[in-house]
Amino acid sequence: MLRLESVGRSFGSLRALHDISFELNRGEVLALIGPNGAGKTTLVNQISGLDDGKKGRIWYNGREITGTPAYKRARDGIGRTFQLVKLIEGLPILDNVMSGCYRNAASNLFAVTFGLSAVEKDEAGMRKEAQRTLDFVGLGHIDATQSIATLSYGQQRLVEIARALALKPALLLLDEPAAGLNTSEAQNLVPLIRQIRDSGIAVLLIEHNMRLVAEASDRCFVMHLGERLAEGTFSEISANPQVRKAYLGVGDGDA
Amino acid sequence: MSAEATPARRTASIAIQLGIVAVLAALPFLGVPNYIVQLAGSAGIAVIFALGLNLLFGYCGQISFGHAGFYAVGAYGVAILAPMLGYIPALFLALLLGMAVAMLIGFPLLRLRGHYLALGTLAFGIAVEFLALQGGDFTGGPWGLSVDRPVLFGSGMTAAGFYLLILACTVIAFYFAKNLVNSRIGRAMQTIREDEALAMAVGVNTVFFKVAVFGVSGAFAALAGGLYAGLNLYITPDLFDIRLSIGVVVMIVLGGAGTPMGPVIGAVLLTFLPELLHGFHEYAAVIYGLILLLVLRFMPGGIVGLFRKLVRTKPGGNERVVTDAAS
Amino acid sequence: MSDFLQLLIAGATTGSIYGLIGLTFTLTYNATKLPNLALGEFVMIGAMLAVLTFSVWKLPMVVAFPFIILAGGACGVLFDRLVTAPMRNAGMPMTSQIMATIAAAIVISSGMAQIAGVRQLGLPAQFQGGVIRMGELSILPQNLAVIVITALIGVGLWLFLSKTRFGLSIVATGYNPTAARLVGIKVSHVFLATFALSAAIAALAGAIVAPIISASAYMGLNIAIKGFIAAVVGGMGRPIFALVGGLVVGICETMMSGYVSSAFNEVITLGLMLAVLMARPTGLLGERT
Numbered sequence: 001m002l003r004l005e006s007v008g009r010s011f012g013s014l015r016a017l018h019d020i021s022f023e024l025n026r027g028e029v030l031a032l033i034g035p036n037g038a039g040k041t042t043l044v045n046q047i048s049g050l051d052d053g054k055k056g057r058i059w060y061n062g063r064e065i066t067g068t069p070a071y072k073r074a075r076d077g078i079g080r081t082f083q084l085v086k087l088i089e090g091l092p093i094l095d096n097v098m099s100g101c102y103r104n105a106a107s108n109l110f111a112v113t114f115g116l117s118a119v120e121k122d123e124a125g126m127r128k129e130a131q132r133t134l135d136f137v138g139l140g141h142i143d144a145t146q147s148i149a150t151l152s153y154g155q156q157r158l159v160e161i162a163r164a165l166a167l168k169p170a171l172l173l174l175d176e177p178a179a180g181l182n183t184s185e186a187q188n189l190v191p192l193i194r195q196i197r198d199s200g201i202a203v204l205l206i207e208h209n210m211r212l213v214a215e216a217s218d219r220c221f222v223m224h225l226g227e228r229l230a231e232g233t234f235s236e237i238s239a240n241p242q243v244r245k246a247y248l249g250v251g252d253g254d255a
Numbered sequence: 256m257s258a259e260a261t262p263a264r265r266t267a268s269i270a271i272q273l274g275i276v277a278v279l280a281a282l283p284f285l286g287v288p289n290y291i292v293q294l295a296g297s298a299g300i301a302v303i304f305a306l307g308l309n310l311l312f313g314y315c316g317q318i319s320f321g322h323a324g325f326y327a328v329g330a331y332g333v334a335i336l337a338p339m340l341g342y343i344p345a346l347f348l349a350l351l352l353g354m355a356v357a358m359l360i361g362f363p364l365l366r367l368r369g370h371y372l373a374l375g376t377l378a379f380g381i382a383v384e385f386l387a388l389q390g391g392d393f394t395g396g397p398w399g400l401s402v403d404r405p406v407l408f409g410s411g412m413t414a415a416g417f418y419l420l421i422l423a424c425t426v427i428a429f430y431f432a433k434n435l436v437n438s439r440i441g442r443a444m445q446t447i448r449e450d451e452a453l454a455m456a457v458g459v460n461t462v463f464f465k466v467a468v469f470g471v472s473g474a475f476a477a478l479a480g481g482l483y484a485g486l487n488l489y490i491t492p493d494l495f496d497i498r499l500s501i502g503v504v505v506m507i508v509l510g511g512a513g514t515p516m517g518p519v520i521g522a523v524l525l526t527f528l529p530e531l532l533h534g535f536h537e538y539a540a541v542i543y544g545l546i547l548l549l550v551l552r553f554m555p556g557g558i559v560g561l562f563r564k565l566v567r568t569k570p571g572g573n574e575r576v577v578t579d580a581a582s
Numbered sequence: 583m584s585d586f587l588q589l590l591i592a593g594a595t596t597g598s599i600y601g602l603i604g605l606t607f608t609l610t611y612n613a614t615k616l617p618n619l620a621l622g623e624f625v626m627i628g629a630m631l632a633v634l635t636f637s638v639w640k641l642p643m644v645v646a647f648p649f650i651i652l653a654g655g656a657c658g659v660l661f662d663r664l665v666t667a668p669m670r671n672a673g674m675p676m677t678s679q680i681m682a683t684i685a686a687a688i689v690i691s692s693g694m695a696q697i698a699g700v701r702q703l704g705l706p707a708q709f710q711g712g713v714i715r716m717g718e719l720s721i722l723p724q725n726l727a728v729i730v731i732t733a734l735i736g737v738g739l740w741l742f743l744s745k746t747r748f749g750l751s752i753v754a755t756g757y758n759p760t761a762a763r764l765v766g767i768k769v770s771h772v773f774l775a776t777f778a779l780s781a782a783i784a785a786l787a788g789a790i791v792a793p794i795i796s797a798s799a800y801m802g803l804n805i806a807i808k809g810f811i812a813a814v815v816g817g818m819g820r821p822i823f824a825l826v827g828g829l830v831v832g833i834c835e836t837m838m839s840g841y842v843s844s845a846f847n848e849v850i851t852l853g854l855m856l857a858v859l860m861a862r863p864t865g866l867l868g869e870r871t
Contacts, residue, residue, distance in 0.1 A: 050452050070455035079456070086453045088445050090513060099442040103458035119438055126439070167457060318677060363860055370617040371859060373680070374810055378852040381807070385848050497803065501684060508681060541696065544688030551682045552668055555675075 001026050001202040002060055002171055007046055009039075009053030009226075016042045017053060017226045026170070029193060029203040031213045031234070034223035035247055040206045041083065043223070044173050047204070048080045049073040061170060075103040079169030081160045083176045087148045093159055094144035097130035100166030133162040137192060154185030161192070171202045178209040190215045214238075222246070279422055283415035296418045296486050298526040299425040300479045305506045305518030306432045307475020312504065313512035314436055315468050316448030317365065318373045320500050321380025325353045325473040327387060327495035329480025334400040334490055335393070342405035342412075346481040353477020354470045361469030365462070380500050387492035399491030402484045412485075421482050428475060433515045435471075444468065445513070505543075509550055511557030520558050584718040589840040590833060595725040595794075597832020598732035602787040603809025604816060604824030605739065606780035611818060612756040613776040616666060616679050620687035622806025623694075624661075624781040628654055628788025629797035630694060633703045643708055647789065654785025658778035661686065666777065667770070687802065695799035702796040708789075728790050735783060736825050743821070752776060811855040817867035826867060830854070 002024040009017040017039045024030045032040050045051035047058060049070030057066045065073055079100075087096050134140055137158045148156060157177060164172060174193070178186040186209055193216040197203050207213050213220065214234045222229040222237050224246045230237045237243050283292045304326060311317050332349030333342070340348070364375045387394045394400065404411040405420075412420070435441060443464065446454040451461050484490050502525070510521025529539060554561050603625060610618045628650055635646035665686045669679045707724040714721050743749040755762040755772045763769050788797070795801070808831065809824075816827020831851055838850045858866060 048456060050455065069460070070452075071458050071460045074456050074458035082450075082453065082456075086450045088442075088449050091442070091445065095442060098439070099446050100457050102439055102443050102446075114434070119434070123438070163457070316677075318680075367859060369676070370611075370680070371814070373617070374814060375856065375859060377807070378856055381848060382852055385852075504681070508678075538692075538696065540692035541689055544685045544692060547685035548665065548682055548689070551674070551678050551685060552672060555678055 002047070002058075002204070004047070004056065004058055006056035007043065007053065007058065008055030009042055009046060009051065010055075015226055017046070017055075020056070020223070020226075020228060022221050022228075022231065024171070024202050024204060026202050027197055027200050028219070029197045029205055029217045031217035031220045032204060032206045032223065033208070033210075033213055033220055033237075034229065036208075037225070038223040039226040040223060041175060042226075044080065044175055044204070044206060048078055048173055074167065077168065077170040078173065079164035079167040079171070080173035081157075081164050081175055081177060083179055085153065085156045085160050085180075087156055087159060087163075089148065091148070092145045093134070093139075093142070093148050093151070094127060094130050096148060096159055097133055097144075097162045097166050098126045100133075100163035101126045101129060103167065130162070130166055133165045134159070136165065136195070137162045138188065152185075154181045154188075157181060157185075158192075165196070169201060171204070172196060173204045173206075175206050176208065177205070178207060178212050186212055210238075276422075276426055280419060283418050289414060292414060292418050293486070294527065294530060296421045297483075298523045299418075299421040300482045300486065301503070301506065301522035301526050302425050302519050303428045303482070304476055304479035304503050305510070305522040306428050307472040307479070308503055309507050309512060309518040310432060310435065310444070310475075311468050311472040313507055313514070313517065314441060314444035314448060315465060317465060317469070318369075319376040319469075319472075320373050320497070320504070321376035321378065321383075322472065322476050322503060323495045323497070323499035324380040324383035325357055325476035326480035326483070326499065327383050327492075328353050328356050328473075329477030329482075330484040330490045330495070331387060331394055331400070331480075332477065333481035333484040334395075334402045337405070337484075338403055342403075342485060343407065346478070346485070349481040350474050350478045353480070354474035357473020357476075358466055358470035361466045361473075365465045365469060377497070377500075380495075380497060384492050384496050387495065394492070397492060399489060402488045402490065404488065405485045417485060421486070424478060424482060428478070429515075429519065432475075436515060448513075505547055507557075509547070509557055511559030514557070514559040517557050517559045524558075585840070587719050589836045591719055591721050591725070592840075593833030593836035594829060595728050595832070596836065597812075597829040598729050598825075599787055599791045599805075599828070600808045600812040600831050601816075601825035601828020602732050602735065603784060603805060604812030604814075604828050605736065605821040606784045606787075607809050607813045608816075608818050608821040608824045609739070609780045609783075610776050611813075612821070613752050614666070614670075614756075614773050616670075616676070616683070617810075618666075618683050618777075618780070619680060619806065620661065620665075620683040620690065620802075621780070621784060621809060622802030622804070623687050623690040624654055624657060624784035624802075625788035625791075625805050625809075626691065626694065626797070626799065626802040627657055628785030629705075629792035629801065630698060630703070630788075630799075631785065632708075632789035632792040633705050633797050636708060637703075637705055646708075647786070650789045651782045651786050654788075655778040655782035657785070658781025659774060661781065662774045662777040667773070670773070687806075691800050691802055698799055700799050702798040704796050705793045707793040724790070724793055728794075731786070731790060732825065735786075736822055739783075740820075740822050748775070808851065811851055815855055815858045815866060819868050823867040830866070 004023075005021050007017060007020045008015070020043060022030070032043065034040055042051065046053055049065075049068060049072070052067060057064060059065065060073070060076065060078065065076070088099065091099070131140070131144060134144055139155060139158050139162065142151075142155075148159060151159065157180070161174070161177065177189055181189075189212060193203060193205065197218075205213070205217060217234060219232065220234050220237045221231050222240075222243050229246060230240045230243050232240075279295075282295060304322075308319065308322050311319060329349040329352070332352050333345045336345035336348055339345075360379055364372060364379070367375050388397055390396060405417060406412065407416065436444070443454065443457075443459045446457060446459060447461055447464060454461050454464075480495075506521035506525050507518050508521070509524065510519065511517030550557065556563065603621060607618065607621055610616065610621075631650045631653055632646070635641045635649060641649070665682055666679065669682045674682075707722070709723040709727040711723040714723060714726060743753055751762065751767045752772050752775065754765075755767055755769055759769050762772070812828035812831050813824040814827065815830055816823035816825065831854060834854055835847055835850055839847055
């Protein structure tokens, strides 16, 4: 589903990424881990298209997407969440999730501006879809017409994930989903990530929370100073002495 | 949008809206003094102007301090084209011209962010005013142009008739904007405002989108300007200066940016207020500035925001949610 | 050739003023991240105070100038206390904060119009004397004073920001307010000082340029725009860059006036700014250095 070949990114003299290559298949969770500054978010930005290091190549779903603009990649099914929750405050929960349905909407501009009934049907469809994804992430019990301000940070994070899922992605990039969450909220992400994987989506998970990584990932890709350090299952890489050194001790929890 | 309207609520809502429009349409015939009708017409023009900029500024979050430039394009467009083509065709062309210029200017300008964009749009506004001043015979230079009384079906339009034209345009503009924002396009606009990276991540082509919205807001502004030319029958460059650009932004902020009704309330208020404050005319500007400061500090959501907080209805940049008044 | 040099000098004079104002703009922007669109009003206040102290009260320079500078600073303090700090502390979005500065500008200029009327008020030059001749060049003392004072302020500010402890804390706060707080810098004081300092400099600029362009209640806006353009063209990396930007703008303007036509002044300045923004969005000398 996703293949990277020698992807690199330099900022002037700072080499943020160098010669990164890996593969990720449907129904698989690959965890991208590494100490702070390892280049994880930079890499995710390369994959989602927000940044282009112009080094290396990327394939998605069998086609090369190197150089394709971010919005096209999103329309082709690459969804992502961000480190800091980015929800629209003025909109209710449901509408926030619906904003992810942009590419899937059927009605065109003409219909929209003239308020034709096609739009109403479209909206109803999107509402249902959005509610469905909210159910999927475990927020089905809350009133989605409420403001997002009524939610805890952990719940807001789930809404973000729901929004990304509303896109109907084939590849989902989760950028530190457990950041800012308390222990139980973070733990609840494990079954969710597994469910997402089981529905056939390829998941790239960037995380610091080692417990989450241990339980939710199928494979790990360890980065350090912008380069590949190790690759393998969690137990394999956590036994790797180089990895341990880079992390100054791989724990089983997260501060 | 998200609040589903039952058929009964829907009919009631439509009835109310039709009623309001009917009352407004009857205004000239109710024995209301002429200058009030004129003022109402000005208010309608201001509403159109504000609605357009609200799409760009309130929803997409792109700041513009030079929108008077597009207003001027509309006004001068009509003044120059009407004698050849008739008022209504000229108005239509002016609208298209406004959109074209806006998209042309928007493409390079919207690559700028934040205060750079503010400066760039400011520069545009000043440039248009300058061109109008230096336009020699074409634009009438500093003395401006006079506009022929608009002609419809062969005879000159009366004050009442022109008022109805403005009303029609205002109503169309309002519903056009409302439909636009209560749809996936409206949500896309707000994702751009929130964070462009987010917008791209949900599939919005932000470059194209911002330019398109810029174009639409330019069209609205040009329409307003063209109507102004028909209402006032005389235009001079100094009417389209930075005070107009800032004034329309203030209308939006006062009424409530990013809401369908906000620009309407702000535009109507700021058109009628100077008349009401006639006694304080000298201090008008100072009071205006002070009110603006207070609103910015204590009522960031504008009047609509205040209303929502007081009535504690469901959130959303959606007026239908408010009128459907959740139970 | 002497024509060219004359125009150059004239351009340097107006450019110095643009640069000074741009410098104050960059100073506040770098420290607070807020583009202060009310900047021009402090220039106006300085100009009006110059009319008051020199023309009306007939005070000598040594009294009048410090008075104007202090008054300007006091206005800056008031401005921060009443306008920008409340908005900032309430966590208002940047767009609203910018609009607040606009609202303040409206209040200040209209308020002044109430007090002093809208007419232009002339003022005899503070630096009297005949035309000074330097080789092929001739320059009026006032204009020379403008250039010299600008240079002095530029150097002074540079020294202040790079060599003094407080100056460095201003720069540090601009880079990272959170880190600054953590090392014990009182950020709110830094902001206050920045506004006070830029208002004081702006007021001085207004005072020395008043004899050349006259003072009026609504002069702030136009001159502020020139200042922004100078700042943007020069680059926002350091306040000093605005001086370069100002010179570029001022000289281009007078060159265009002298060789082509003065009607296109505005367009030149704007066109220049847009050209720079498009080609090198971070200005001629760039952003943070």
